[in-house]
Amino acid sequence: MNDFQYYAPTQVVFCRGAENRAGELVRQYGGTKALLHYGGGSVRRSGLLDRVKASLDASGVAYAELGGVVPNPRLSKVHEGIALCRAEGVDFLLAVGGGSVIDSCKAIGYGMKYDGEVWDFYEKKATPRSSMPIGAVLTIAAAGSEMSDSSVITNEENGKKRGVNSDLCRCRFALMNPELTFTLPPYQTASGCADIISHTMERYFSGGETVEPTDSIAEGLMRAVIDAAPKAVQNPEDYDARACIMWASSLSHNNLTGSGRGGNGRVGDWACHQLEHELSGMFDVTHGAGLAAIFGAWARYVMPSAPGRFARFARNVMDVREPDDEAAARAGIAAYEAFLRGIGMPVCLRELGLELTEQQLDQLAWNCSFADTRTIGSIRVLTREDMREIYRLAR
Amino acid sequence: MNDFQYYAPTQVVFCRGAENRAGELVRQYGGTKALLHYGGGSVRRSGLLDRVKASLDASGVAYAELGGVVPNPRLSKVHEGIALCRAEGVDFLLAVGGGSVIDSCKAIGYGMKYDGEVWDFYEKKATPRSSMPIGAVLTIAAAGSEMSDSSVITNEENGKKRGVNSDLCRCRFALMNPELTFTLPPYQTASGCADIISHTMERYFSGGETVEPTDSIAEGLMRAVIDAAPKAVQNPEDYDARACIMWASSLSHNNLTGSGRGGNGRVGDWACHQLEHELSGMFDVTHGAGLAAIFGAWARYVMPSAPGRFARFARNVMDVREPDDEAAARAGIAAYEAFLRGIGMPVCLRELGLELTEQQLDQLAWNCSFADTRTIGSIRVLTREDMREIYRLAR
Known part of the structure; x- marks a missing residue:
């Protein structure tokens, strides 16, 4: 057996209705104002976004919103998220979606703690030293980003898709409700x-x-x-x-x-x-x-x-x-x-x-x-x- | 599938010589003065204790020592540990041993944060609300206490062996060197x-x-x-x-x-x-x-x-x-x-x-x-x- 390290600290809550615990868990991990980050309109149409907001409200967690994350998540959206989080004084990133949304959150988290261009990390020109706390309400089972140390972003200007791996970006919690994947x-x-x-x-x-x-x-x-x-x-x-x-x-x-x-x-x-x-x-x-x-x-x-x-x-x-x-x-x-x-x-x-x-x-x-x-x-x-x-x- | 929660935050370092990273990891998790808790003389005779001490010294971590933990660890030793940690101002518990030593550390951790009698938790008369940070240098593979939420203590006054389960006591890190189990x-x-x-x-x-x-x-x-x-x-x-x-x-x-x-x-x-x-x-x-x-x-x-x-x-x-x-x-x-x-x-x-x-x-x-x-x-x-x-x- 080769030497290895194992570190998977994400707190998993796996049940129907897990999303209703979002507010409680953001609070538990010190968040007072969250970025609610998501993809297309399905989380809105399904009522999921409203349930997550109600949970944040009930726990007294304020939030800013940024939707529009696409599969193979884009660097431009990451830039948008960093600017919004800085303007709004966000202290917690809450992904409501699948791997693309979580990976976008991770990139925003790195960028928030870095004075330079966040793409530097993906080009291996710099190594992340810090990140923001992140949580996830999972809606797609695929990428495993909810427990992984991985974030993959596509730079649409040059067509490059690159990844960063670091324990810094591991989600504090993942709320997993299999019913959210029925659709x-x-x-x-x-x-x-x-x-x-x-x-x-x-x-x-x-x-x-x-x-x-x-x-x-x-x-x-x-x-x-x-x-x-x-x-x-x-x-x-x-x-x-x-x-x-x-x-x-x-x-x-x-x-x-x-x-x-x-x-x-x-x-x-x-x-x-x-x-x-x-x-x-x-x-x-x-x-x-x-x-x-x-x-x-x-x-x-x-x-x-x-x-x-x-x-x-x-x-x-x-x-x-x-x-x-x-x-x-x-x-x-x-x-x-x-x-x-x-x-x-x-x-x-x-x-x-x-x-x-x-x-x-x-x-x-x-x-x-x-x-x-x-x-x-x-x-x-x-x-x-x-x-x-x-x-x-x-x- | 039934609803469940999963939370296994322990950072595992698995390699030959893992014990030499004890000081670095105690520091990483905020410890400045550790209780070095262990069992019999084997950790001393083997030189393991000296290596752990050298690692703590190198990282500037002070320590107090308490050996003598026995299989089916005793409540009296837990009491002794609580008294010593209070007297010495210990802020981190480092177990060097197997499940008995780790379980004893966990009980000391509960007791340090409780004004009453620690056995109350094991008798289910009280529920732990807090604990001390704990790390482990594992020398016996058996109990799994290095990643578990479990602590089992024997009250030698009445012969009762009772357990407490709580995420509060999960080890911050576990240093696992299979060579330490060769003997x-x-x-x-x-x-x-x-x-x-x-x-x-x-x-x-x-x-x-x-x-x-x-x-x-x-x-x-x-x-x-x-x-x-x-x-x-x-x-x-x-x-x-x-x-x-x-x-x-x-x-x-x-x-x-x-x-x-x-x-x-x-x-x-x-x-x-x-x-x-x-x-x-x-x-x-x-x-x-x-x-x-x-x-x-x-x-x-x-x-x-x-x-x-x-x-x-x-x-x-x-x-x-x-x-x-x-x-x-x-x-x-x-x-x-x-x-x-x-x-x-x-x-x-x-x-x-x-x-x-x-x-x-x-x-x-x-x-x-x-x-x-x-x-x-x-x-x-x-x-x-x-x-x-x-x-x-x-x-």
């Missing part, structure tokens, strides 16, 4: 499940040694989501399926599944995420769907470097009963693609709606390799040429 | 493993509905410890086995395995723990060995109330391949007893060294039922008569 459309639900499983896979396929009990936990989480995903897609109001997906989203990305793999629990392969970040930076695709579309090409390309690990995945997660490791590995990849197709996910870029030119493949690989200055991946280290080949295979 | 004798190692598995079992056998992913996680943890325990018993310096056991000890009792079962993650059966508490209160047996000795009698007595759950345990944890549920359940219980015997654990009270008289059986059931005023268990609710019968069957 999520099947495609978004399925994309979320693909993202959740990918967060576990990125660590599971790190290329390091076997780590029990972490491997067993990861396999259990993946099996649980593979079981629940079709139920939630077919019956959006299946509470247990929604609850399973929501809790798995948090556990898949709070570093539990990275325990014993080194570092702060994020040690892993992360090539699929990096390859997808460039896709959704350039084309604004749904993150989970992008991950689904790239998985098969990546997996077949790198599998020969670690057939035993892919075979273990095949047997313990996909119930493949094939004695030969390479054959089992291939069957496992195909079985996972069949699962993805079954919940309506693309398994190649064309199914994602992208018909890429040779020039675009070059551009994606160029961007993903930071202009040929970095490699990605750990189960197999990928150069710019490898990245281009995986994008090509994924067409 | 643990085989019997203590095996007892620890029995305790770790029991913490997962108590929640797994709660009698509630199936909760994926929690059930999968629990099964993975149990399998991992069952795999690692004989390795650590046979080769005390097997780092990976020691690391697996140490991390499983924390995860088995930090409420992860109770997620979705209701409440704060402690919802479970807990009958084996209650039955064992009376044993070790009266006879001062090793907690994990006591749990091992009582398990089979309890399991066979309650299994007919939930054969499906015991069959799932048998198949998913003990690799039983028997189609009939009741037969699988019995085979699973027997297989688990065989595992316990294999690591040198008792599977009945006689093997634990206790030859109980009829009168002692009566007394144990009387104590465990709080003088016939409570039942225990949830997969099957047990009256005083049931408790007595399980003690008798366990002879």
Whole structure:
């Protein structure tokens, strides 16, 4: 087992009506004036925003409002949030939404404590030293941002999507009511499940040694989501399926599944995420769907470097009963693609709606390799040429 | 899935030499003068205490010392600790040891913030409202106290062993170096493993509905410890086995395995723990060995109330391949007893060294039922008569 750190301090309240405790928890963590940060009109139409406001009112917490966060959240909205929070004297950030809204809050939190340009952190030109306290009312189970140390922002001026990781931004609390995800459309639900499983896979396929009990936990989480995903897609109001997906989203990305793999629990392969970040930076695709579309090409390309690990995945997660490791590995990849197709996910870029030119493949690989200055991946280290080949295979 | 809360804020540093970061972490959490609390002479002889002191010195943290904590930690030592901390102006409690030392620290922490008698909390005559900050350098993997909300103390004046649960006492940090457990004798190692598995079992056998992913996680943890325990018993310096056991000890009792079962993650059966508490209160047996000795009698007595759950345990944890549920359940219980015997654990009270008289059986059931005023268990609710019968069957 490798050395590691584990720190997941977020207080989780998981129940129907959890959103009604927002005011109490903001108070508990010292907030007196909150930024209420959210996305589109659905939180307003559903009445959720009113319930959260009533809860803040009841606890005597004042608030300012900033909606309009979009998937692949934008730097311009972050700037808007920082300016608003400074003008309003906000001392707590309350995200009402999914990963995009929470990630936007995290960026605002960093920016509030920094005199320079917040994008510096995302360009790795600076390291955050402080942040604001953040809480979340979760409405989409996917990104796991409610318990993670991660924030990913897209700079719409240059199409770059970049992430920052720091314990400073971990949510003080997360209010999780699976009923809030009942209205999520099947495609978004399925994309979320693909993202959740990918967060576990990125660590599971790190290329390091076997780590029990972490491997067993990861396999259990993946099996649980593979079981629940079709139920939630077919019956959006299946509470247990929604609850399973929501809790798995948090556990898949709070570093539990990275325990014993080194570092702060994020040690892993992360090539699929990096390859997808460039896709959704350039084309604004749904993150989970992008991950689904790239998985098969990546997996077949790198599998020969670690057939035993892919075979273990095949047997313990996909119930493949094939004695030969390479054959089992291939069957496992195909079985996972069949699962993805079954919940309506693309398994190649064309199914994602992208018909890429040779020039675009070059551009994606160029961007993903930071202009040929970095490699990605750990189960197999990928150069710019490898990245281009995986994008090509994924067409 | 039932409503639940999850809160496991302890910062874990898991590596060789973790103890050398004690000073830095006490400082990080605001401590300037620590109580260095420990058990017998082994932490002194091994040089561990000196390394921790050097780390505190290097960070400018002053300290007072109190050793002598024994297994089934005593109320008198807690009183001594409170008096010492008050006299010395201690503002941080640092446990260097296993569950007994950490539990003693937790009791001192409650007592420091309370004008009355600290035993009131353990008798449920009062509820703790505050505590002191606590950190741990873990030397025994068993109780899981380093991440749990639990403290169990024995009042040697009346032989009662009682527990308090509160998030207030959760450790700020836990420094986990598996090498520190290399010197643990085989019997203590095996007892620890029995305790770790029991913490997962108590929640797994709660009698509630199936909760994926929690059930999968629990099964993975149990399998991992069952795999690692004989390795650590046979080769005390097997780092990976020691690391697996140490991390499983924390995860088995930090409420992860109770997620979705209701409440704060402690919802479970807990009958084996209650039955064992009376044993070790009266006879001062090793907690994990006591749990091992009582398990089979309890399991066979309650299994007919939930054969499906015991069959799932048998198949998913003990690799039983028997189609009939009741037969699988019995085979699973027997297989688990065989595992316990294999690591040198008792599977009945006689093997634990206790030859109980009829009168002692009566007394144990009387104590465990709080003088016939409570039942225990949830997969099957047990009256005083049931408790007595399980003690008798366990002879």
